[in-house]
Amino acid sequence: MPVDLKAVTRRPPEVVKVRVKRFHPEKGQGWWQTYEIKTYRGMTVLDALLKIKAEVDHTLVFRYSCRMGVCGSCGVVVNGEPRLSCQTQISEKATPERPEVVVEPLYNFPVLRDLTTDFTEFFEKHRKVRPYLIRLDKQERENPALEYEQRPEELEAFYEYTLCISCGLCDAACPVYASNPRFLGPQALAYAYRYLADSRDEGWRLRLEELERDGSVYRCHFAASCSSVCPKVVDPAGAIQRLRRALLAYNLRLFKKRTAKNVEPMKVSAERWPLPPEARLMEGVDLEAQEKGAPVIPKEKLLED
Amino acid sequence: MRAGISALVQYVTAFLLVFLVSWHLALRFPPVYGVEDFPATLMPEVLYKEITGSWFLLSLLLVAVVLHGINGIRTMLLEWNTSRNWTLAVNAASLLAAIVLSAIGIHTIIAVAPP
Amino acid sequence: MKRILENRLGIWASFKLMGATLNNNPERIAFILHRITGIILVGFIFAHIVSTNSLARNGWESWVAVEVEHLRGINPISIAFFIAIGAAVYHGLNGIRLLLVEALALWIGKPERPKPPYVAPSLKGFQRKAIYAVFVLSIIIWAAIGYVMFFW
Ligand code: SF4
Ligand code: FES
Numbered sequence: 097m098p099v100d101l102k103a104v105t106r107r108p109p110e111v112v113k114v115r116v117k118r119f120h121p122e123k124g125q126g127w128w129q130t131y132e133i134k135t136y137r138g139m140t141v142l143d144a145l146l147k148i149k150a151e152v153d154h155t156l157v158f159r160y161s162c163r164m165g166v167c168g169s170c171g172v173v174v175n176g177e178p179r180l181s182c183q184t185q186i187s188e189k190a191t192p193e194r195p196e197v198v199v200e201p202l203y204n205f206p207v208l209r210d211l212t213t214d215f216t217e218f219f220e221k222h223r224k225v226r227p228y229l230i231r232l233d234k235q236e237r238e239n240p241a242l243e244y245e246q247r248p249e250e251l252e253a254f255y256e257y258t259l260c261i262s263c264g265l266c267d268a269a270c271p272v273y274a275s276n277p278r279f280l281g282p283q284a285l286a287y288a289y290r291y292l293a294d295s296r297d298e299g300w301r302l303r304l305e306e307l308e309r310d311g312s313v314y315r316c317h318f319a320a321s322c323s324s325v326c327p328k329v330v331d332p333a334g335a336i337q338r339l340r341r342a343l344l345a346y347n348l349r350l351f352k353k354r355t356a357k358n359v360e361p362m363k364v365s366a367e368r369w370p371l372p373p374e375a376r377l378m379e380g381v382d383l384e385a386q387e388k389g390a391p392v393i394p395k396e397k398l399l400e401d
Numbered sequence: 402m403r404a405g406i407s408a409l410v411q412y413v414t415a416f417l418l419v420f421l422v423s424w425h426l427a428l429r430f431p432p433v434y435g436v437e438d439f440p441a442t443l444m445p446e447v448l449y450k451e452i453t454g455s456w457f458l459l460s461l462l463l464v465a466v467v468l469h470g471i472n473g474i475r476t477m478l479l480e481w482n483t484s485r486n487w488t489l490a491v492n493a494a495s496l497l498a499a500i501v502l503s504a505i506g507i508h509t510i511i512a513v514a515p516p
Numbered sequence: 517m518k519r520i521l522e523n524r525l526g527i528w529a530s531f532k533l534m535g536a537t538l539n540n541n542p543e544r545i546a547f548i549l550h551r552i553t554g555i556i557l558v559g560f561i562f563a564h565i566v567s568t569n570s571l572a573r574n575g576w577e578s579w580v581a582v583e584v585e586h587l588r589g590i591n592p593i594s595i596a597f598f599i600a601i602g603a604a605v606y607h608g609l610n611g612i613r614l615l616l617v618e619a620l621a622l623w624i625g626k627p628e629r630p631k632p633p634y635v636a637p638s639l640k641g642f643q644r645k646a647i648y649a650v651f652v653l654s655i656i657i658w659a660a661i662g663y664v665m666f667f668w
Pocket of ligand 1: 168259260261262263264265266267282283286322325326327328329330331332
């Protein structure tokens, strides 16, 4: 999701119409509702929804938690584009000519109420790709005594895919996920690649055999909408193409992977790094003693309020 | 594995078709036969020589295009609805269509009479 | 009464130009065009296979009278051919790009740490330039073919 700095920092129109697609399970039907709210600079869509809930209509239901793009629970569709509502500025979507923001629940997810969607299927698919390290040495895996060795460049190969916050925006944008309920979806497949590419994982044979099944990598047609909406730049589209290359190599008996060995934990040297010459210790501070326990700072050195 | 095979068929036929279709279209370019316009490349003498001369490439083109097209449409139809009966029906219809269309095309190639 | 609202877009997501509302995503447009041209081509090529069969059934006389003469000048048949050839050109060029991207995972960049302006590597890779090249080239080639077909 590229950030347009101009658009996110400008002042939004004074008054903005927020059109929300609502659904009530007891009424059993959906309807559109329009609210008018006063805006301020820096207002996000989530702020607008909270303001509506506080001041206009307290029956509006939506999900959020962190308000800062970390938890991944606030995904909605804003003006036809799946977005995290806490990371979408009103000013990005509402222009002076058209001061309107249309908020819908995430596409392709069952709607529980208003903007709250059901993620059961999403997490079942996530679980299907075995999102955990598989080691051949069961004993060591259950009761680890050693450490894995991993080089920095091996970390780079999959680090990007570990950033996923499971917000489901990629699945909402995917045209194949929209029509094929058996398709695992970009998020699950990106996770499959994250563990396949991890040098600590030894279960590649199992993973690749499972990815051969219908409803998996071969259903992707590289519309790349997942990568273009992902708020964490996880790049599921690239991951799926790499999975496909791995599968091709595997079927031609060419797939190779260097897996990490278990090694003895690194020795931590007990030596203290020498202080830089310009550093001066506070009076009355005993470094050696502090290394043994919690720092004790002389009372008279504490700042008084 | 079956999903993998259908994808492999799609990629291999796609690769062949890139060359075969370019060839098929390029033969309609007037200077290839030194005639004055494009329908003239479809005149009996020219065409008969082409069909009998490159029957193998033409049948390869036919089979590749039928497989690629039907497999593509089949994928779309299977995405549209995923019930078991629909899947069976689509697969059966695809097989039937592939056989019938290949038969018609092959018939054209072998039954063509000299002008 | 529905307790839960099903919100799947269905197969129409593959044809709706939602791609236009998504930021930075010409791949979606290429994908939709690939599907549409594919459907056009299947319809056309199967009709083409059946109609050229008249060569074997009715002989050369009717071939020249019915099939060839209809390709001369501008008329519905030659326009259908023109559209189908345009579809084939786009489908083929985009297909080459997809073969390289999908089957071999080329042109999609390297995994990297996110940094401003936060564009995914596969959207910055060479395949993005290839999309524009495909759009431009297919229009040029299509126009050239139109010239050969109608004005040669
Ligand atoms: S891959 Fe990106 S869009 Fe998809 S769930 Fe993870 S963070 Fe969200
Ligand atoms: S509220 Fe946590 S990501 Fe938006």
